[in-house]
Structures are given as structure tokens and as C-alpha cells.
Amino acid sequence: MEERDRIESLISVLNETYGPVPWWDAPFDEVAVGAILTQQTRWENVEAALTRLRSAGLNTLSAIAAADPADLESCIRCTGFYRVKSARLHQLATFFLDQYHEMKEIDLIPTDLLRRSLLTVNGVGEETADSILCYGLFRETFVIDAYTRRICTCAGVSLTDDQLRRIFLSALGSDNRLLRSCHGQIVEYAKEYCSKKRCQECRIRILHE
Ligand code: SF4
Incomplete structure (x- = not known):
């Protein structure tokens, strides 16, 4: 065969x-955050971290971009490598906020181009990029x-x-x-x-x- x-x-x-x-039916911001948090850990830990982020009002990319790193680290500690992941979340949030001001701007970018751009963000590999594209943005990947x-x-x-x-x-x-x-x-x-x-x-x- x-x-x-x-x-x-x-x-x-x-x-x-x-x-x-x-x-994985969730708002875009949480998919993007979850795609980073799920690196090298079990999904149960990601869910626990997302619950803490929601309680702290840090479950959106704009809130993460403006957050005190210590607050972010505290919420995501249970996912392991929390300092690295906190920095990656900040970089991913900054990427989206700097490059695209509204969701409708992202919607205009062809999937291949958006995928290549995502792969330039520190800490975003192919699995993370495709998770964000497929689950967060309903793209063909x-x-x-x-x-x-x-x-x-x-x-x-x-x-x-x-x-x-x-x-x-x-x-x-x-x-x-x-x-x-x-x-x-x-x-x-x-x-x-x-x-x-x-x-x-x-x-x-x-x-x-
Ligand atoms: S590892 Fe999974 S897919 Fe592979 S043989 Fe075992 S049950 Fe099947």
C-alpha cells in the first residue's frame, strides 16, 4: 500500500x-496562548493555567503584552518551563498586536504567508503555528x-x-x-x-x- x-x-x-x-473550540486568544503552554506538558496542566489566566484577566493577547512577567509566570507555573513560556507568550502577543491590529486584518493574510510569519516568532515551531492556524483561525492546515x-x-x-x-x-x-x-x-x-x-x-x- x-x-x-x-x-x-x-x-x-x-x-x-x-x-x-x-x-479545541475556544476563542482565538486562548488558542494562541494554549498552543504555547501545551509545549512539553499535559493538557490538564494547560487547562489549569488557562483557568488561572482567566481569573487574573490575563487570557487575552493584549493583556499578556502588557502584563508584569511575574504575574504571568505565576499563572502558568503548573505547565513547566514557565519563565521560557512567559517570554514566548509575550513575544507571540506582541507579534500579533504589532503586525495585525484587528482580526479582520489577519483574515486577509494567505495561510502560507501567515504560517511563515508565525514561524519567525521565537518559540513558535510548526506544531504551534499549525495549532494556532487550524484551531484559532480555522485555516487549511x-x-x-x-x-x-x-x-x-x-x-x-x-x-x-x-x-x-x-x-x-x-x-x-x-x-x-x-x-x-x-x-x-x-x-x-x-x-x-x-x-x-x-x-x-x-x-x-x-x-x-
Ligand atoms: S502505539 Fe497506538 S497506534 Fe501503535 S500499535 Fe499501539 S495502540 Fe496502535
């Missing part, structure tokens, strides 16, 4: 297993994270992140709901099967055989 066929089979298995999964890589490898597809992203985009098309949902299904599968080492029951591994 070719890589593209394996990915299509993987998508079918995920659809049969979960159906549509609404994934796909998030390749550790879960995606692992499951694709088990399905017999070992490619670069960029190759994987392109195949998923080609297989799923431009509908942002499908792109969000598919990544949500991957995360659900990873939590339900991979993390619990239920490999003997895995329908994805069979695609490799």
Missing part, C-alpha cells in the same frame, strides 16, 4: 471509531504532533512532518471542520489505545501488515 492509501485507511478507521470530534507521528508510524507511514501534513491535507481537503476533527480523533485514539498500551487491539497496526 502507498503512503497516501495508508493515511486514507487510517482516516477511515478513525472516522468509524469516533465519528466527528469537535476539537493540519497539526502534526507526537501523537500523529506515532500513529502514522504504526500505520506504516514514516515520513517527514511536512510530507505527513501535505498528505493529510490532500486526503482531507480544505474543510477546516474535517481537519480539526481528524486531529481530535488522533488525540482520542492515542489516549484510549496508545497511552494504555492496548496495541493488541489496535486496528491501525493492522494497516501496516
Whole structure:
């Protein structure tokens, strides 16, 4: 089976297993913040930090850009690497506020150009940029994270992140709901099967055989 066929089979298995999964439905500012906070930590810690940021009134990019770093660090300490992440949040907030004054200005920027710009921000790698674009801005891109890589490898597809992203985009098309949902299904599968080492029951591994 070719890589593209394996990915299509993987998508079918995920659809049969979960159906549509609404994934990370949150305001843009919180998606951008969460995309930084989720680096090298579990999502439960991100949720705890977002709750603290909301309570402190620091859950918007404009508030973060103006915040005292100590206040920001205090709210996000539970996500680890909090000093680095605090600086990254400030840089990301400044980037959006300096470059784009209103959401409608961002809406005018083509996805590839916006992605390249985001990747120039310190601390924003491809996974973070694609999370912001896909979940925060409803753009046509796909998030390749550790879960995606692992499951694709088990399905017999070992490619670069960029190759994987392109195949998923080609297989799923431009509908942002499908792109969000598919990544949500991957995360659900990873939590339900991979993390619990239920490999003997895995329908994805069979695609490799
Ligand atoms: S359950 Fe096991 S075999 Fe299946 S995708 Fe996860 S790690 Fe791979």
C-alpha cells in the first residue's frame, strides 16, 4: 500500500471509531496562548493555567503584552518551563498586536504567508503555528504532533512532518471542520489505545501488515 492509501485507511478507521470530534473550540486568544503552554506538558496542566489566566484577566493577547512577567509566570507555573513560556507568550502577543491590529486584518493574510510569519516568532515551531492556524483561525492546515507521528508510524507511514501534513491535507481537503476533527480523533485514539498500551487491539497496526 502507498503512503497516501495508508493515511486514507487510517482516516477511515478513525472516522468509524469516533465519528466527528469537535476539537479545541475556544476563542482565538486562548488558542494562541494554549498552543504555547501545551509545549512539553499535559493538557490538564494547560487547562489549569488557562483557568488561572482567566481569573487574573490575563487570557487575552493584549493583556499578556502588557502584563508584569511575574504575574504571568505565576499563572502558568503548573505547565513547566514557565519563565521560557512567559517570554514566548509575550513575544507571540506582541507579534500579533504589532503586525495585525484587528482580526479582520489577519483574515486577509494567505495561510502560507501567515504560517511563515508565525514561524519567525521565537518559540513558535510548526506544531504551534499549525495549532494556532487550524484551531484559532480555522485555516487549511493540519497539526502534526507526537501523537500523529506515532500513529502514522504504526500505520506504516514514516515520513517527514511536512510530507505527513501535505498528505493529510490532500486526503482531507480544505474543510477546516474535517481537519480539526481528524486531529481530535488522533488525540482520542492515542489516549484510549496508545497511552494504555492496548496495541493488541489496535486496528491501525493492522494497516501496516
Ligand atoms: S495502540 Fe499501539 S500499535 Fe496502535 S497506534 Fe497506538 S502505539 Fe501503535
